[in-house]
Amino acid sequence: MESSMDRRMFMTASLAALTGFGLGGLIRGGAALAQTGVDLPALPYALAGLEPYLTEETIDFRYGMHHAGYVRKVNKALEGHRLEGSSLEVMIRESWGKEELKGIFNNAAQVFNHTFYWNSMKPRGGGRPQGSLAKRMDRDFGGYEAFREAFVEAANSVFGSGWVWLVEDGEKLRIVKTANADNPLTQGRKPLLTIDLWEHAYYLDYQNRRGEYIDAFVDHLVNWEFASANLG
Numbered sequence: 001m002e003s004s005m006d007r008r009m010f011m012t013a014s015l016a017a018l019t020g021f022g023l024g025g026l027i028r029g030g031a032a033l034a035q036t037g038v039d040l041p042a043l044p045y046a047l048a049g050l051e052p053y054l055t056e057e058t059i060d061f062r063y064g065m066h067h068a069g070y071v072r073k074v075n076k077a078l079e080g081h082r083l084e085g086s087s088l089e090v091m092i093r094e095s096w097g098k099e100e101l102k103g104i105f106n107n108a109a110q111v112f113n114h115t116f117y118w119n120s121m122k123p124r125g126g127g128r129p130q131g132s133l134a135k136r137m138d139r140d141f142g143g144y145e146a147f148r149e150a151f152v153e154a155a156n157s158v159f160g161s162g163w164v165w166l167v168e169d170g171e172k173l174r175i176v177k178t179a180n181a182d183n184p185l186t187q188g189r190k191p192l193l194t195i196d197l198w199e200h201a202y203y204l205d206y207q208n209r210r211g212e213y214i215d216a217f218v219d220h221l222v223n224w225e226f227a228s229a230n231l232g
């Protein structure tokens, strides 16, 4: 089994190759600037910022290996393609459902999904939303408690890899599940908040206790200011 030091050195080398910056500069220095194409955005908090609910090791691994890997793969898939230089949203909408563009779709969507997920959390988050989002939640779900129950139930019922989202669907708030890399943009819905339910999202910290990860997300990590800012 490789040591965490080996893994860390490998990760640093991979990221440096990807971005032209060392890992320290990447994490501390703001957005990672790729030469062209899709960037790996900076995390909105420190790697250990979500402890004890998600450990530094988990965030380090998922951001530094998985998220960075999707950035690297989408840039590779885009080389010389007409979608190179488009926004992620355009890439996702235009590649969706096209077998020959699957490499672009899967990796572009996973970059979008992970960036959206990092922003859906914050240190000392969780609890109830405020303002117009709270009012919309009352109208469309019958209150925060009913929303919480429906969101947790949706997350617990995802089979295999996927995501659960709070979305704005026209005028209405809804909870939707998506499988693998899929996301609400492909259904013309506006994402407000998401939770990653791929096994890599929680396995290091929670093993098979996915329900505890979901509860921790809702009660201690959700960034309602981000969700509110996404409301139309």
Ligand SMILES: [Fe+2]
Pocket (backbone or CB within 6 Å): 062, 066, 114, 196, 198, 200, 201
């Ligand atoms: Fe993930």
